Amino acid sequence: MNEYTEGQVQQLLAEDPRIGEQGIRVVRVDDGVVLVGEVESPDRCAQIESVLHEAFPGLSVRCDLGVTRVGAPQEVEQI
């Protein structure tokens, strides 16, 4: 795993039409990458993992992705 692969992973996350994510951080580790961030649905976590395995067979990809909460706010900020 080198910097070029790290760059390719980040470009793929944005440019692959099945993903289109710009807000995910790619963390390089010894044997691969860890993806850190939040997405809008559980399906997207699975999709990202699947596309990366397809594009980079053999690369260890670990997803630390959460689904952003959508609860109603309990507070109002006075401006």
Place this chain on the structure above:
Amino acid sequence: MSTGVRVAAVGDVHVDRDVVGRYRPALDELGDKADVLLLAGDLTRHGTADEAHCVAQEFGNLAVPVVAVLGNHDYHSDEVHLVTKILEDAGITVLEQSSTVLDVRGTRLGIAGAKGFGGGFAGKCASEFGEPETKAFIHHTRDIANGLTAALQAVECDIRVALMHYSPVPDTLVGEPLEIYPFLGSYLLAQAVDSAPTALAVHGHAHAGTERGTTPGGVKVRNVAHPVIKQAYSVYELTP
């Protein structure tokens, strides 16, 4: 009983079919919590008509008016006019260097909006110099900032809010890598916000940023990107 105007806002909801329905429980409470909902761009994933229909389904027919600007994701498929029409057909007002005024219990809430663009922040920004591509990049930002300035100055209201996708200040980008700040906003947008007596400036785009900031002129800025606020929307109360 509060007499202020309650502004709900969220950006970067990136709606597609897999998201439809997720926001609705919180949106069903909106009528009790706010007077208007602002959507700060990146409403879709790729800016397609199909995704816009999903946004319309999720954010249409709410208990309060919905006012939006588009973001860079909404431009990706070069279908901006179609996306805008689909949203407007669902009753969502889409601003681009334009404004709207809402009557909230006798108080005129003016909202001026624009997508914004990048370029960076004062003293560390790109200029209209060199290759045509570089000049076009900054020219686009300057055009939008000028349009937002005109919209903010022209709107007749009691409370003025600026709605953008890109950030007007670096304060709300803290948490993002410094290297990408020029792609996250421009100080020209802050200059636009400060050109009129603006009560609040709202933006999205910076998923790893920070909620709170201030323009050089003292206007409070809030980054309402969904991954930043971590709830369906935030609510801000403004008084004339």
